[in-house]
Amino acid sequence: MAIINEKYSTIIQDTVEQLSGGEHYLSPCFFKQNGQPLPSEKKLKEIVQLTRSVLFPGYFGNSRINAHTIRYSIGISTERIYELLCNQIHAGLCFECCYDEELFSGNRKKAQDLAASFIAKLPELRLSLETDVEATYNGDPAAESMGEVIYCYPAIRAISNYRIAYTLLNLNIPILPRIISEMAHSETGIDIHPGAKIGKSFTIDHGTGVVIGATAIIGERVKLYQGVTLGAKSFPLDEEGNPIKGIPRHPIIEDDVIIYSNATILGRITIGKGAVIGGNIWVTDNVPAGERIVQMPVKP
Amino acid sequence: MAIINEKYSTIIQDTVEQLSGGEHYLSPCFFKQNGQPLPSEKKLKEIVQLTRSVLFPGYFGNSRINAHTIRYSIGISTERIYELLCNQIHAGLCFECCYDEELFSGNRKKAQDLAASFIAKLPELRLSLETDVEATYNGDPAAESMGEVIYCYPAIRAISNYRIAYTLLNLNIPILPRIISEMAHSETGIDIHPGAKIGKSFTIDHGTGVVIGATAIIGERVKLYQGVTLGAKSFPLDEEGNPIKGIPRHPIIEDDVIIYSNATILGRITIGKGAVIGGNIWVTDNVPAGERIVQMPVKP
Amino acid sequence: MAIINEKYSTIIQDTVEQLSGGEHYLSPCFFKQNGQPLPSEKKLKEIVQLTRSVLFPGYFGNSRINAHTIRYSIGISTERIYELLCNQIHAGLCFECCYDEELFSGNRKKAQDLAASFIAKLPELRLSLETDVEATYNGDPAAESMGEVIYCYPAIRAISNYRIAYTLLNLNIPILPRIISEMAHSETGIDIHPGAKIGKSFTIDHGTGVVIGATAIIGERVKLYQGVTLGAKSFPLDEEGNPIKGIPRHPIIEDDVIIYSNATILGRITIGKGAVIGGNIWVTDNVPAGERIVQMPVKP
């Protein structure tokens, strides 16, 4: 609303010159040139919402479906997912690449293939998520119905995003899986790296502060509480002191394990089948199957 | 932007057939039929914002009110809350019910009654929240004014949502209280179950990771820090192995208790009046009034 | 959609009377009069996004820039930041002040000066953030490129907001810094008070639940994991029992320190250069330089 006077105008100009004068200090890493499209968080959100509406029909998106009309609703959403995903995958493929029209145009074709591959995996994705919903419902005495779990529980939101991101990562699509898992991280405080492998009937209670690292492996029917970390203890550096990428460094959690709130499990250790880990503890060694470990309670 | 060619079109069609072909694998729990309206997170957000603007006039919503014109602003917001709430309560009442036009239409009337009952409780709600604001201001040396606390503190946001959700739950309105508390959970990382009973002058510092379970009871002038869990230790199962609902299983926190960051208090135990619980500890037994317990500090 | 009948209309009116009848119980602290403009979270979000687009050109905002056209893009964004910031600083300056047209109009001028001062600091801000990005990239084996770190990592989002908020606080602009840091807190679960002093090459892994208090001082090349608290142990009260503001009460973390997940460091203690603090522990005493402390692991 205010008028820009000469003085302020000069300050603005000077700042613009400094910020756009690349010669001086502008490292190429911090200046992305030549306009390849960037992945759009907004569009990825729409993709996730549409996917949810297709996997849990009637709970998300169009609520009016019935046995007759469900095809319309799922059909139109699936087409839309395909369309949006083509563009986003294209943007993802170009995220790190240099300026090259050939490559740009080849990536467009590739993106269409990959989007179709993702679509083809939706029925499978749905079956996995159904087991997660059931496990969550059965594990929470406060849950009043499956519907409530699907509709309201942040764990289901985070696990949905994880399973979508995992599927995309396995198609070797760069950057998008990470953005999709960060979206859930931001909404729920649950940070599951899309590279982790997680079995069926997985559930997380409350969830804020949960961290699951990139090389973690989790069996079936595992339950985590808020604040649990499945992290790396340390990671080997290469000769130049940079971390070596891709080395297994996060825990293996076998079937039927329960881990209580704020427990920290670090390193490529194994928590054996059916073990129970109490809250607020720090575990850096293997735990045998069936074992039960807790912090020494502080007596008042 | 891309043209859908024949191949991709076939993949889409196949997927749609699988996802909408209910006969095969589609459990009724994961397919909500016949179009009863669903609660809308967007509308509930609007209700919460309007309620905030009515409870802290001038801080939210219309900032131009003065002693003459405040009635216009509160009047129009209160009417709008009523209108939105009628629809949302209606949707909530229908969330689990089967297809039945009689019931559908009866619920509409019931929703109007319940919305009016909620409206009538707004002045009381306000008085409670004022005590929470005062407690928060007094307890934080970094707070510069009451206004800053009202306007910026996530704890006030979370406690407001909790007090609204608690009021709705006590009117036996299903699902909405849960959604409203999850909204605050997502924004602030503070997860207060709407079933918990919390006294006046309640405050939470920072707050991320706080969990307060459905049957917790908290007295007056209690203060929690980030990461505190008031959870259940275990819960009895019925004969079929399902958790029994509604059993008291979370702690009782008496007046004037302070609980420091990342402490985990589990089970139906009692933390006595004026007790102080140190951070990062795991408490599963009663703590007498006035007691002070802390983790053994690790000496370097 | 429903018709408001007489009965409901009366309830609404009664409630409005109670809520707007200031005489009875309405403390002036909870009723902000006379329409000074309030800071707008929405506009502050836009300011933060524009600042990000100016500091990491091509990653945020217009993705099509190249060496020729970067001036247009940075120019227009910088102008827009200036314009938006004038209004927001003006609102911030008036947040606590009483009704006075003279003051109101004087603050407008002051706001223009302060906005220009902020603009002038953008190049410096950028240099700091570059070191944070590099540190984050180097410290995470899962990071695939600098671009991914800039574009996706919540830590960078939280640290950006912190560095912006810190710059505004140092210009003595009230309330805005707090709102900007709460925005990041809500999105990332990382709560850095804008008053904290943080050196270059700072990084946070995962981040949910991190709390950094108002008087904390952090050196260069420090790394924190999720759930770390740098808090106050207690704070002295004045004669009336109110907390004394502004006293140093949070830790000093020297250069090259690493603090693992869920560790709680409390009070004005010093963690010496190069020390490593293990997870889930509670530290209230100084830690010498180079020391390494961890929780006693619970053996199964």
Place this chain on the structure above:
Amino acid sequence: MAIINEKYSTIIQDTVEQLSGGEHYLSPCFFKQNGQPLPSEKKLKEIVQLTRSVLFPGYFGNSRINAHTIRYSIGISTERIYELLCNQIHAGLCFECCYDEELFSGNRKKAQDLAASFIAKLPELRLSLETDVEATYNGDPAAESMGEVIYCYPAIRAISNYRIAYTLLNLNIPILPRIISEMAHSETGIDIHPGAKIGKSFTIDHGTGVVIGATAIIGERVKLYQGVTLGAKSFPLDEEGNPIKGIPRHPIIEDDVIIYSNATILGRITIGKGAVIGGNIWVTDNVPAGERIVQMPVKP
């Protein structure tokens, strides 16, 4: 942005008192009470757009349809038309009625029936509109394709709205037809009363200023140019001096007539089959079939 001071605040209050003090001068005709829903222009626009997308698939709405997926797209749009129309017809039925919950709720049922009746007429509507498109294409040497006519010609927009409005009027739905035809009037300058009867293969060139009255009857293959009025010459008054409603008072235009720009045809006269009426003339008498009348050209 400005502060409201005392003086202005008083003026606002006084004005509000005058405007809301119904006793003095507020005729009930100008104050619509008790909150029956009003038809929404925005929703009606959406209905018209969806109808267009269903009648000319691929030209409006989703452009990606093919022979395989067209059912999804038409299905979802048709459902949405039904849903929106239920609410709008309900609002239309209540537009003039007094406050009565019984009636309100009965109208809701009636609205569902009427909306379904409209849906059932869509295929017929489409066949009519196809003839109009063909006639428009054939009659304009500047038209490059049928597609261009469907996509760009205001005449097709106005005739579509007319045919939709006519269908609704014939179901005795109040007010909505009028709103829909005014929407086209505002966009195109073509004002066709929904009560007029218009045969197939109708076309209007340019169209701005065309007026077709409520009781006009138009045959097949008629073409009008811009500015043509088919109006009433005068209308009989009843004993109290009010116009008698419903009397035929507009022209009958038989098949294959052409009427050039700005011609005014007034009263219940008949323009015979194949007649040609020149521009800028005033016709108040029957014109025999095949006749050709023009204004005496003014020689320079």
Place this chain on the structure above:
Amino acid sequence: MAIINEKYSTIIQDTVEQLSGGEHYLSPCFFKQNGQPLPSEKKLKEIVQLTRSVLFPGYFGNSRINAHTIRYSIGISTERIYELLCNQIHAGLCFECCYDEELFSGNRKKAQDLAASFIAKLPELRLSLETDVEATYNGDPAAESMGEVIYCYPAIRAISNYRIAYTLLNLNIPILPRIISEMAHSETGIDIHPGAKIGKSFTIDHGTGVVIGATAIIGERVKLYQGVTLGAKSFPLDEEGNPIKGIPRHPIIEDDVIIYSNATILGRITIGKGAVIGGNIWVTDNVPAGERIVQMPVKP
């Protein structure tokens, strides 16, 4: 989506240089400098809509008002009109003025006074518009109710905008009246200059193409049909050949006159009380009271 290559980038740069290089050909008339705020069509639309909601309560804006709650609704809308109008009048006052902070700030005060004066005239405005609605209803056999006229008739929309614009013009507010009347012109095809003086009970049928010039004077109970022009025949030029501003050059239409479609009345002539002017004619001389003139009908 496409990548900008070098060649296109150069063309863009060259064009930008030409367009921003003011020295060469950029007349100051076509380049508005230094950022005085411009009137906003969007905000003016909102002002007109709010004014309508205040003048015809229940028909526009909040439809749920009743005798109890009408004050809330009118109160909040009137406040909002005041606020928006302050900014728009301020922008209007600065539209032609040069860069000067003193003037800029003085205009802000002036704008507040003028906005309050406009508010104070709303009750009067309402009384005039009620007579227009009645006249329109009584004059159209197709009108089914007063409500339909208020809600749907473009004439009422155009006359409302005119009466608002006229009120603003009489307060010597520049530019805004013109924009408001052009808004109605665009929506309805009715172009009434805000300078025209128009008596009560004015009505226009259909209306597209009506033009009423700046110095026209219209009595009470006048009715116009579509396409009527009340224009200037010619206008005297000053010594430099520029038109002399402000000279009366449009017709005077006395009470109870009816003018049919497409008639053109030019120059400062007088159409006497009760005269009837037929359609499609060109009138440049006085018409005595009670006279009836029509185009010679062309006999077929």
Place this chain on the structure above:
Amino acid sequence: MAIINEKYSTIIQDTVEQLSGGEHYLSPCFFKQNGQPLPSEKKLKEIVQLTRSVLFPGYFGNSRINAHTIRYSIGISTERIYELLCNQIHAGLCFECCYDEELFSGNRKKAQDLAASFIAKLPELRLSLETDVEATYNGDPAAESMGEVIYCYPAIRAISNYRIAYTLLNLNIPILPRIISEMAHSETGIDIHPGAKIGKSFTIDHGTGVVIGATAIIGERVKLYQGVTLGAKSFPLDEEGNPIKGIPRHPIIEDDVIIYSNATILGRITIGKGAVIGGNIWVTDNVPAGERIVQMPVKP
């Protein structure tokens, strides 16, 4: 909101079957397949607005420019025009073409060339429009400043769109010119075919109902009033009875002609230099230079 019952669901399904069952009656002309992108009216509106902001800097778009910062503003808008136009031209080129990936991808390249050619013509476009603004200002005694003319006059809006559309048409870009001129037609009631050739210093007063045909030729300093038609009298048909495209069939209007309201000029006739045509007349023969013709005024 209502529940869809079985009966309505069946009606919807039946209708969908009829509308999507292409075999029966679905002419390929009315069903656009395979998802080539369609031109977007919304994006074209944005292009026109940006073009306006670039041609009349400070009046549209960013109002804060000054001599220092104008480059930023024009630069960013020009880039954005280029980007949007690439997509729209691409869509335009594909509008009539069949499904072919080769062609689709070739058109993308071509679109980039054409968009750049349009950009290069912007400075020229600006010079033409400046003459139109001056002519409009000089010709209207009610115009208070050039600024008012640029900012408010519908004629300038219509002529701007025409000059943009004409430029695109001369680059052989299909469909877009037509859409852009229809946009102005809808807003202003002025219908100028983009194929017409119009000289400098062109102006239209009021404008509603003006029609200028595709092959019309208009000299310099011509002025039209509302309702003027420059149309075709008839057009030759080919052997199959279809109109022959592209034949000159609209009038030639030489320099300095004035044509008053509602005059209709038909056929490839010439109105000689400086002639004046009175209102409401019908002209189908040449008018010599300097001639003045008017309708015989009807004496009362």
